[in-house]
Amino acid sequence: MYAVELDNVNVYIEGKHILKNITLRVPYNTIYVIMGPSGSGKTTILRVINRLIELNPNAKIDGSVKVLGYDAFKIDPYDLRKHIGMVFQIPNPFPHMTIYDNVAIAARINRVARKREELDEIVRWALEKAMLWDEVKDRLRSYPHVLSGGQKQRLCLARALAMKPKILLLDEPTANIDPVNARKIEEAISALKEEITIIMVTHSPHQAARVADHVAMIYSGSIIEQGPVSQVFLNPKTDFTAKFLKGEV
Amino acid sequence: MAMGVSRKDKIFFLSLIPPSITLLGILVVTVITILSNSLESLSLYGLSLIASSIWDPENLKYGLLAPILGSITTSTLAILTALVFSIPLTILIAEYSSGFVKNVLSSIVELMGGIPTIVYAIWASTYFASLLKQYVMDPLHAYFSIIPLFSCKPITGFSIFTAGVSIGVSIVPYVTSMILEAYQNIPQALREACLGIGCTKYESVKVLMSLAKPAVLASLILGFARSLGETTIAVATVGNSMYLSSCIFSPGITVSALIASQFANAYLYKYAESVLYASALFILFIAIVLSFVGLSMLIKWRVKVVV
Ligand SMILES: Nc1ncnc2c1ncn2[C@@H]1O[C@H](COP(=O)(O)OP(=O)(O)O)[C@@H](O)[C@H]1O
Ligand SMILES: [Mg+2]
Numbered sequence: 001m002y003a004v005e006l007d008n009v010n011v012y013i014e015g016k017h018i019l020k021n022i023t024l025r026v027p028y029n030t031i032y033v034i035m036g037p038s039g040s041g042k043t044t045i046l047r048v049i050n051r052l053i054e055l056n057p058n059a060k061i062d063g064s065v066k067v068l069g070y071d072a073f074k075i076d077p078y079d080l081r082k083h084i085g086m087v088f089q090i091p092n093p094f095p096h097m098t099i100y101d102n103v104a105i106a107a108r109i110n111r112v113a114r115k116r117e118e119l120d121e122i123v124r125w126a127l128e129k130a131m132l133w134d135e136v137k138d139r140l141r142s143y144p145h146v147l148s149g150g151q152k153q154r155l156c157l158a159r160a161l162a163m164k165p166k167i168l169l170l171d172e173p174t175a176n177i178d179p180v181n182a183r184k185i186e187e188a189i190s191a192l193k194e195e196i197t198i199i200m201v202t203h204s205p206h207q208a209a210r211v212a213d214h215v216a217m218i219y220s221g222s223i224i225e226q227g228p229v230s231q232v233f234l235n236p237k238t239d240f241t242a243k244f245l246k247g248e249v
Numbered sequence: 250m251a252m253g254v255s256r257k258d259k260i261f262f263l264s265l266i267p268p269s270i271t272l273l274g275i276l277v278v279t280v281i282t283i284l285s286n287s288l289e290s291l292s293l294y295g296l297s298l299i300a301s302s303i304w305d306p307e308n309l310k311y312g313l314l315a316p317i318l319g320s321i322t323t324s325t326l327a328i329l330t331a332l333v334f335s336i337p338l339t340i341l342i343a344e345y346s347s348g349f350v351k352n353v354l355s356s357i358v359e360l361m362g363g364i365p366t367i368v369y370a371i372w373a374s375t376y377f378a379s380l381l382k383q384y385v386m387d388p389l390h391a392y393f394s395i396i397p398l399f400s401c402k403p404i405t406g407f408s409i410f411t412a413g414v415s416i417g418v419s420i421v422p423y424v425t426s427m428i429l430e431a432y433q434n435i436p437q438a439l440r441e442a443c444l445g446i447g448c449t450k451y452e453s454v455k456v457l458m459s460l461a462k463p464a465v466l467a468s469l470i471l472g473f474a475r476s477l478g479e480t481t482i483a484v485a486t487v488g489n490s491m492y493l494s495s496c497i498f499s500p501g502i503t504v505s506a507l508i509a510s511q512f513a514n515a516y517l518y519k520y521a522e523s524v525l526y527a528s529a530l531f532i533l534f535i536a537i538v539l540s541f542v543g544l545s546m547l548i549k550w551r552v553k554v555v556v
Contacts, residue, residue, distance in 0.1 A: 052441060057347070082447035092438040095554055096460045105456070106446040145553075156442075163446055 001069060001239055003028045003088055003167055003197035007141055009063035014054065016188075017224040018044050020221045022063070026214070031189065031198045033208040033229075036218035037249055042201040043089070045218070046169045049199070050084045051077040068166060082110050085160030086169040090176060091152035093144035093159070102155055103127060106162040130158035131188045150181025157188065161196075168192070170200040174207065186211050205245045209233055217241045258493040280533070290520050298527060304491040308516035309492050313504070315493040319409055320503040320532065323483065324476035326413025327420060328469045334418075335425040336465070339353050340454055343432050356427075362422030370485035373415035378406030378486055386410060401496035407488035411499040415486050416479045424472040431464030431547070432457065434555045460554060467546035472524035477532050480505040504528045 004026040011019035019041050026032040034042050046066060047053040051072060065072040072080055085106075093102050103123045107113045113122045124141075127133040132154040136147070144152055153173055160168060170189065174182035189198060190211050202208055208215050209229065216226035217240070225232060225241045236242040243249050290298060294311060301312025325446055342354045386403040393399045403410075435457055443453040458465075488500020508525050515521040 055441070055444075078444075078447070078449045081444055084447075086418060086441075086445040088438060088441065088445070090438060092436075092442040094439065094442065094456065096462070109452055110447050145514070159442075159446060231260065 001030070002026055002066070003068060004032075004199065005064075005066040006045075007064040007066075008046060009045075009061065011048060011053065012060040014058045018221055019048070022218075022223055024046075024216055024223060024226060026197060026199055028197050029193050029195075030213040031193050031200060033212035033215045034199065034201045034210050034218055035203065035215055035244065036182060037244070038203060040218045041221045042203075042218060043171055046086065046171050046199065046201060049167075050081050050086060050169060052086075082163070083165055084167045084169060085163050087153070087156050087160050087171065087173045089172045091149060091156050093147075093152050093155050095144060098141050098143055099136050099147070099155060102144060103158045103162045106159045107164075110163045112162065112164045117246060122164075123151050123158075123243075125172035126158040126162040127155075129161050129188060129192060130154045131184045132158055148177075148181070150177035150184070153177055153181065154185060154188070157185065161192075167194065168196050168198045170198065172201050172203065175203070182187070182207075205233075205247065217244065281532060283526050286523055287530045288523075290523035290527050293520065294524075298334055298524065299531065302491075302493040306521050309519055311520065311524040313507075313524070313531070315491050315502045316502045316507045316528060317531060318493065319487065319501040320477050320505065321328065321367050322409050322497060322501075323413040323416055323487065323503050324473045326410065326497070327417035327473045327479075328424070328550040330417025331420050331424040332465075332469060334421045335428050335468075336346065338421070338425050339429045339432050340458075343428060344454055346451065358422050358425050358429075362426065364419075366419055366481045369415060370481040371430045373411065373418075373482055374407070374433050374485040375419075377415055378411045380406075381411050381414060382406035385414075390498060392518070397428070397495045398497050401494065401499045403498040405488070405500070407486055407500050408498050409487060409494075410497040411489035412483050412501075412503065412506075413497070415482050416476050417481065419482055420472050420475055423475060424468050427468035427471065428461070428465050431468070432461050434551065435460060436555060439554075461550075463546055463550045467543045468549065470539050470543035470546070474536040474543065477503075477536050477539075480509045484509050495555040504532045 001149060002025045004024075006024050008055065008118050009019055009022040010017065022045060024032075034045060035043050044053065049067065049072070053059050053061060054077065061073075067080060068083060092103070097105065100123055103126050104119050105121045107119060107126075113119045125131060127136060132151060133153060136142075136155075139146065144155060147155060153176075157173065174185050186207065189200065192198060193213075200211065212229040214222050215229050215232050217232065217238070218224070219240055225237050233240065233245060238243060240249065290311065298311060299313050302314035303310045303312045304315065315328075316454055338358065342351060344357070345402070346354055371395055382403050386406070386408070390402055439460065440453065440457065443456050448456060465543045483503045483506040487503055487506050489502055489506060490500040491502055492499075494501065511521070512525055515525055
């Protein structure tokens with residue numbers, strides 16, 4: 001059994017073939033990293049898994065997607081998304097909610113906690129897991145605009161964690177933030193796989209090497225290589241992967 | 250002016266100036282006219298002009314309290330009415346319709362905005378007023394007459410209440426288009442943030458609406474300013490009575506209705522014209538302040554949320 005299984009998934013947007021026969025298996029409680037150059041289809045894979053892709057009426061999808069053993073396209077998309085947290089490439093905290101409420105709303109919506117004390121506890125837990133607690137514990141009532149970009153992204157990570165998701169999708173969570181914050185997020189992610197299955201997208205091979213258990217290399221909509229991180233990094237099967245790992249593409 | 254413009258461009262640019270200056274001039278002249286014409290009554294009556302509700306031109310007693318409170322009450326009712334329609338309409342158009350249906354719905358709203366207010370006025374006075382009396386005012390009076398606002402028995406449909414609700418219906422398109430624009434301007438990233446944390450559609454709408462709240466408030470403030478100036482519908486439905494009442498089911502008057510109905514005969518009474526000018530000044534002042542507040546709130550919201 002896998003946490004996420006894609007079989008021969010194809011995505012077409014306005015007739016353009018965006019994802020080509022994607023097949024991948026993500027074991028439970030591992031960190032699965034999808035690497036590839038920009039425009040290769042990484043974000044689209046994540047959006048297939050939580051069905052955000054359907055927000056685009058021009059997108060056509062075929063193939064099979066299984067999440068936690070269920071056929072993702074046979075269950076209600078809103079139910080599906082209750083099990084899948086997502087952190088986007090650009091931090092998107094709710095600007096009108098306090099730091100506390102940004103995290104608490106995810107718990108409330110998913111009925112993880114209702115009472116004040118339970119909420120306090122889960123907010124703290126999520127912020128600690130996202131390695132943000134120490135920096136915001138004295139200003140939980142402030143609004144996110146007081147935070148730096150990296151802190152905002154960790155707030156979004158905390159928000160996703162407060163859902164108590166089984167699966168976490170991370171779309172280049174460190175692409176737009178400084179290296180110190182990036183390291184913190186990587187550290188947080190590595191500590192999380194005990195509890196959560198994580199699928200992360202990155203265009204940085206170094207980052208993949210630091211956090212991944214399994215990696216997949218995607219190029220122009222196709223997965224050209226995948227396997228345990230040591231295998232792919234030590235013995236890349238394709239020239240493209242070898243070059244990508246050396247930072248040459 | 251920008252560098253490197255040709256002579257023709259310069260002439261074109263210069264040709265744009267006169268209309269703009271003229272318009273600005275008209276505005277300034279209007280304000281000055283209203284101001285200078287009000288001075289006589291303002292200096293004569295002072296604060297009592299807006300603090301008194303006695304209207305007795307024969308004995309040169311002028312108090313504008315009834316029309317001023319009437320304007321404020323009808324405009325408040327108007328934005329409450331508009332709110333009741335605008336929020337569901339916005340959600341329906343933005344979230345629950347797409348393609349053809351969405352176009353039709355938005356077109357209907359736009360079309361309603363283009364209907365001359367005289368049409369609303371006729372409809373409201375001949376049909377809507379009695380409908381409101383029968384199905385809203387009478388029941389409210391029957392069950393809630395302890396509340397002062399509902400304490401008087403509605404005699405005819407013509408009342409502060411009817412004027413407020415009718416004006417409210419007429420500004421629905423104006424208010425809706427502002428709220429809709431704000432709502433649709435919420436970045437896609439925040440919509441996806443909602444779905445990303447497992448919100449159902451209803452929960453998403455709730456989060457996004459709370460995000461748009463300052464813009465909704467600003468739209469209502471602008472709607473209030475517009476309601477203050479609404480004249481045709483007010484004259485046709487408010488009942489045109491200068492008696493001040495704490496009950497919204499009794500006939501009343503608004504500043505705009507007062508000016509429209511009295512201005513032609515004002516020369517018959519001493520100071521009456523100046524008093525009417527003073528009332529216009531009052532409305533103008535509130536409308537300008539509210540428009541400024543509403544617009545700056547909208548801009549501030551956009552800068553904070555959209556960018
Ligand atoms: N809404 C869309 N409309 C048209 N093309 C799209 C859309 N979204 C993505 N694409 C195309 O799909 C390809 C993959 O995009 P994406 O998954 O975002 O790549 P990545 O995340 O790897 O940078 C790109 O070529 C992009 O232009
Ligand atoms: Mg991407």
